[in-house]
Amino acid sequence: MFDDFEAKESISIASSSNQPLVTIHKYFPETWIWDLVSVSQSGALTISKTVPDSITKWQAGSFCTSPVGFGLAPKTTLKAFQPFFVTLTVPNNVILGEVFTLKATVFNYLHSCIVVKVTLANSQKFSANKCNGCQYTKCLCADDSRTFSWTITPLVLGEVSISVTAEAVQSLNLCGKRPVTVPQKGRIDSVIKKLQVLAEGTKQFKSYNELLCPSDVVEKTVSLTLPKNVVDGSAKASVSVLGDLMGRALQNLASLLAMPYGSGEQNMLRFAPNIFILQYLESTNQLTPQIRSTALTYLVSGYQRELTYKHNDASYSAYGMDDASGNTWLTAFVMKSFGHARRYIFIDQVFVNQAKAWLGHRQQRNGCFASVGQLFHTSMKGGVNDEVTLSAYIIAAMLELNYTITDPVVKKGLSCLRNTYTQVNATYAKALLFYTFTLAGDQAMRNTLISQLNAKAIFSGGGRYWSRVNNGSVTDSLEVEITSYVLLALMSGPQLSGFGLGYSSSIVRWLSQQQNAFGGFFSTQDTVVALQALAKYSLATYSPAGGVNVTITSPSGVITTFTINQSNRLQYQKSKLQEVPGDYNVKAKGKGCVYVQFTLRYNIPPPPDRSSFIISASASGICRVPNQPLEVTITVKYNGQRLETNMVIIDVKPLSGFRVDTTSVQLVNSNSNSKNGVVKRVDQIGCNAVIYLNKLRKGEEKVYTLTIPQRAPVEKLKPAVVKVYDYYETREKAATEYTFPCPVL
Structure with missing residues (x-):
């Protein structure tokens, strides 16, 4: 591997004999080579690589493995050289309306003097003003450098390319008292930098989701609206169509939320959804080698990262050993996720066993589990008796891993839940209990709990969901999680009378309307549970037959069409929309289901x-x-x-x-x-x-x-x-x- 200290990878453009070689810098890697190669029995291998042709010092190291041992080579260094080169000083990003000074510095590593002409390429995306009295053709003698500058005013939002070229030109004049030379090679050096021009204010994302399942033709109208205080020029809209509910999450396995991933629980969002998606695609024969490779990569990296949040006693917490103790809930989450993932990647079973044993030591005489460690997800408390909710979560995790109801820890836990569930009034706790007793195969408790939950169901826009408040005035992460647990319970056990797929489909309709532009939902746990539930529903309703044509008509009559069939149902089809705000007509014709999402991005001043x-x-x-x-x-x-x-x-x-x-x-x-x-x-x-x-x-x-x-x-x-x-x-x-x-x- 080569570590880059000052490096810029470059591209050399071949030219005719009458034209000089132009070197263009536009890529700045942190590492240059990171290859795994097989060496023959001779023990020698020659590899050819093109060195980035900037003034660069590289450091290389290598190691090898074989059936007889492990070998480590001593480090070596490499210096790349060229006669002269140019670098740019540019901010990473600016806000539209700001002005900055672009500085181009040219370095001469020849032993003679040259005359350098520096040129900034024209662009319609920014205006450039030369500084007063500045000259852009100057002498540059050995081991010297010169800085040239322009005042840049970006004119558009988005990515702007800035290109500067430095050329060694012929001159009859002397540089001081020294003659001017022109190098035979490397006469021209160019560098391209990307600048992000942002809008003022805070970025907002708004999604309009429709799950359309025509048997012939279905039509909907979607109204894209902007607030009055939207920042001019910041609004962008697009429409995407997928033939599978899991498709959007599949496109964004690395980033299901526009939120950070800095704790032990948030890291699991990059871990757990891969398991559900792999299980679903595998069961429906849609798993391709490319998807498998991507998902396994995230599983491996997530597994390794999660171990950094492990305590010495085998528990886990949000910030690992920086926390005073492990957390009961997170340890159960990690235990079940690691247990499921063993089907796809190597996970040491000892970590699963140790986590279960640690949880067993937290079990009290009545069978409920004590809450240990700081619980950041305070909605898990589920009302007046948070032990019931926490215990339901832990027992459900163990039942998912096929620990039976005769397991001493599971048996005592179920006894606790049966004895105390009547004290629970919170809808969240009842939904979680419904799922836990479904996994335990307790049909009597399932019937009791679904009756209570059904009485609290809220209907909106053809969908069904549950809320922490009976009037449904709140819709956030907890509402998605509650609703997902109800769906997960319905799909994880025998069908209950009056609560078949038609009932579940109304839940899915509401859940699909809450999905964000990245394939996730509001926060961490609601995304994990919702994707697990949707994967089970998708598996139960999967049909390889049918096809749907989707037509999107803009307010001015511009038509965009998408075709969904079995061969492309997982393909992410997307088109930009030019008319915002406006009413768009969506027409789906055929047989099957398609998921249509309109995504609106814009900026507003801080509310x-x-x-x-x-x-x-x-x-x-x-x-x-x-x-x-x-x-x-x-x-x-x-x-x-x-x-x-x-x-x-x-x-x-x-x-x-x-x-x-x-x-x-x-x-x-x-x-x-x-x-x-x-x-x-x-x-x-x-x-x-x-x-x-x-x-x-x-x-x-x-x-x-x-x-x-x-x-x-x-x-x-x-x-x-x-x-x-x-x-x-x-x-x-x-x-x-x-x-x-x-x-x-």
């Missing part, structure tokens, strides 16, 4: 909603000194209905031209006796700092600081956004902006 969180942010620093870092101060208070939150995320975007220093995050008003608001972890995702807090108590104000060093100067700076939200109650959120503290950069 003033302060019903759940109150957040403010400001930046400070020394304005008179260039390139000085700024300190961002963030004040957060929870103002919602609960006594305390679940895990809280603070997402901090740096100002354009700045970067976040994740090591600098501090809670500055910490009370040593309080663990509320403690920073558990800080990640950098993209350009943003993502701060994980264990929880916030109602009315308690917390103040955090972090440093943002400057990378590249940007003028006319727009405000940067800071968001805060409850990871499991995503409707509880707030956002604010902070600005550059000085009037002039």
